Structures are given as structure tokens and as C-alpha cells.
Amino acid sequence: MSPAIGFRVWRIDEMLTGPRLASPHRYAAWLPGLPLKAECNDEWGAPALANPHRKQPGVAPPLEGCTCGIYAYHEADNMVEALTSRLVGGAVLAWGRITIHQEGFRAEFARPLALCYQQMLSAGSTAIPLARLAGVYRLPVIDASHIGVFAAEFGESYLPAVEPSDDWTARLGTSVRRVFGSWLRG
Numbered sequence: 001m002s003p004a005i006g007f008r009v010w011r012i013d014e015m016l017t018g019p020r021l022a023s024p025h026r027y028a029a030w031l032p033g034l035p036l037k038a039e040c041n042d043e044w045g046a047p048a049l050a051n052p053h054r055k056q057p058g059v060a061p062p063l064e065g066c067t068c069g070i071y072a073y074h075e076a077d078n079m080v081e082a083l084t085s086r087l088v089g090g091a092v093l094a095w096g097r098i099t100i101h102q103e104g105f106r107a108e109f110a111r112p113l114a115l116c117y118q119q120m121l122s123a124g125s126t127a128i129p130l131a132r133l134a135g136v137y138r139l140p141v142i143d144a145s146h147i148g149v150f151a152a153e154f155g156e157s158y159l160p161a162v163e164p165s166d167d168w169t170a171r172l173g174t175s176v177r178r179v180f181g182s183w184l185r186g
Ligand SMILES: [Zn+2]
Pocket: 040, 041, 042, 043, 053, 061, 062, 063, 066, 067, 068
């Protein structure tokens, strides 16, 4: 199966060595030139009976029933809606264990494919960090209206088909696939 393409936002962490992409909600630094591997912070903190990792020892994140994994939306529009003046958006390629949800997925591995230039937000907000981030990560900066087409060159969308069925809510759970990805451009 092809690697998954997704869209997400990042916080910008200013380090001594330059700006870094970071997850907005938890500590996870995306290192330039390397894929990020999901880790689970809840692994040992949650009560034993409720902790899915204790029922599936040795299985890499993301697990169903847990919150771990690298998050991305299936569609660029959701990423654009999540943008604020303090965040940057972009496209990612994801592989390994993938937990598919209606709105997006959680993945075991991911790396950024492109950053998103958005005219509405760029004046005086993220425009300068965006250019520096693009240099540090060697990523193209692509207009929000084209980033979906760009990302589709690298992988496949795992957006679930909408099924006209009475028990559709049952399908809003998750399905897990293993996606064999590649480290495309080094
Ligand atoms: Zn977990």
C-alpha cells in the first residue's frame, strides 16, 4: 500500500540552531531530514485496565483506544481551518501503522512534504518564520489551494468513503492498516 498523505499544523519552536516544527499539543520535535516516530506518553500513565498498550504489548503506536500517533487530516481544507497566526500548516507523508478516522489519521511515522503559504495569514505573522523553516527543512512552500495536488504525487489519501448505510456510525470507529512507505527524497 502507498504511504498516506495528510495535512496538519505545527507550532514553531525557536531553538538556538534555528526554527523547528513542533506538535502544537504535546512535546514532539520534528527534526530536519528525519522522519518522526510516534511515541505514546500515556503508555504507563493510564490505569492498567484502561490502557490499550497493556493489552497489546509490543505493538507500536498508534493504538486504537489510545490517543497516540502522529496526527494529520485527510484534507487540506481542515488544515487551513486549523491555522492561526502562530501556527504553520503543511502536508505530510505517513507510513507504518496507520489508524484511520473519519476526519484524519494517526500514524507511526511521518515526515513533512511541503509547507503551506496562506495569503490571508502571511502578512506580518508567519511569513518570515515560514521562509526560514523552508530553508532548514528543505521543503517547498506551496499555496494552500495547490498543496493537495502537490501532496497527491507522493502517496494516497486514506479518506474513508462515505457509506450510505444505517449503521454508518459504527464505521466511525477506526480501522488500522499497515502502510509501507518510503523515505522518498532522502
Ligand atoms: Zn498510546
